[in-house]
């Protein structure tokens with residue numbers, strides 16, 4: 001766009017200058033007409049008179065020139081103005097068609113991202129540009145997408161560990177699935193992540209579109225997902241009570257940013273432990289924005305999400321609001337407290353599926369039962385008052401009626417006092433206990 005501002009700006013400045021010249025010239029012309037035809041000149045001193053007589057003649061002469069110049073300039077302006085406008089329009093058209101051709105060469109309508117980028121998240125103008133990366137570079141960085149580099153997998157392919165030239169480690173998500181849904185999720189993720197910037201939201205470094213292959217490149221999160229930490233080989237043993245509270249607080253901060261600070265607001269729509277990633281210091285970041293929707297946009301989107309995390313009103317009526325994310329956050333809180341999966345297979349025959357929410361709700365409000373269902377790794381390691389408080393927050397988030405659920409901002413404020421100052425909260429605890437927050 002800046003390309004077109006320059007000639008327009010110059011044109012505007014020229015017209016503006018021309019107008020000033022015309023206005024400046026008018027009083028002089030008027031004075032001279034009066035001076036020449038009617039009133040006699042005041043009697044000047046000899047010296048003054050010579051100078052004045054000469055100057056008056058000169059003025060009359062030069063004013064005539066000025067009038068001719070003004071007439072000539074205005075007629076020139078009348079001819080040049082439409083001509084320049086025509087030229088600018090043609091240049092703009094040419095530029096647009098060239099940009100479209102570039103997009104087509106890359107195989108993806110990049111302009112659609114750009115158009116949407118301009119319409120939203122105006123407060124994030126300082127966000128660094130997401131790079132378009134070369135397929136061969138990513139192939140080399142991931143050892144030709146080798147199995148040994150796989151960090152995790154999801155609905156649309158695998159995520160590989162990659163090493164870029166400059167010793168920068170990254171996570172590379174390769175979408176193998178060519179369905180329309182996969183392409184739409186890819187576009188949504190690029191669209192949203194290229195606009196948002198927050199310490200608790202994963203950073204998208206770049207993307208690549210190479211024929212049918214679509215790739216997303218993120219900052220690497222060394223401690224993987226919360227799901228792997230809780231339900232993987234370490235069985236939650238790396239996560240102390242304080243560390244879990246920090247993860248809950250970070251997650252709430254990421255959601256608060258999406259719900260309250262993005263314009264238009266964003267609903268994540270797929271909040272779950274496998275989409276909460278942990279860096280080397282267990283800072284939690286929200287990831288996987290493929291299903292996210294901008295509030296205010298068409299909410300009649302296809303029913304999506306993950307069983308066990310989906311709010312009842314969304315599942316039954318397709319009603320989607322920020323409170324759907326609050327419900328999913330409640331389920332994540334239960335996972336952190338109880339280290340149980342949201343839907344568990346019962347060991348009986350035939351095996352039945354048990355909903356964590358249905359099973360846990362009555363016990364969360366019973367202070368005598370609550371400690372017995374807590375993950376044994378953290379049981380009795382926290383102040384019981386804090387445990388009751390977190391359980392109460394979870395119960396509120398999991399209310400079947402969305403309007404009874406708190407806003408994520410309220411959840412965030414209730415968690416801040418439970419997290420040590422050193423981990424981003426306001427709780428003051430003995431130094432040795434904070435150090436222990438990271439030690440299993």
Ligand SMILES: Nc1ncnc2c1ncn2[C@@H]1O[C@H](COP(=O)(O)OP(=O)(O)O)[C@@H](O)[C@H]1O
Pocket residue numbers: 151152153154155156157159171173202218219220221222224225228274275277287288290
């Ligand atoms: N930036 C990352 N750093 C480390 N591991 C990651 C990263 N991104 C994804 N993963 C791993 O890959 C898994 C799937 O990634 P995700 O973005 O959720 O893809 P999907 O859309 O297929 O679910 C995650 O649960 C996590 O284990």
Ligand SMILES: [Mg+2]
Pocket residue numbers: 154155274275288
């Ligand atoms: Mg995922």
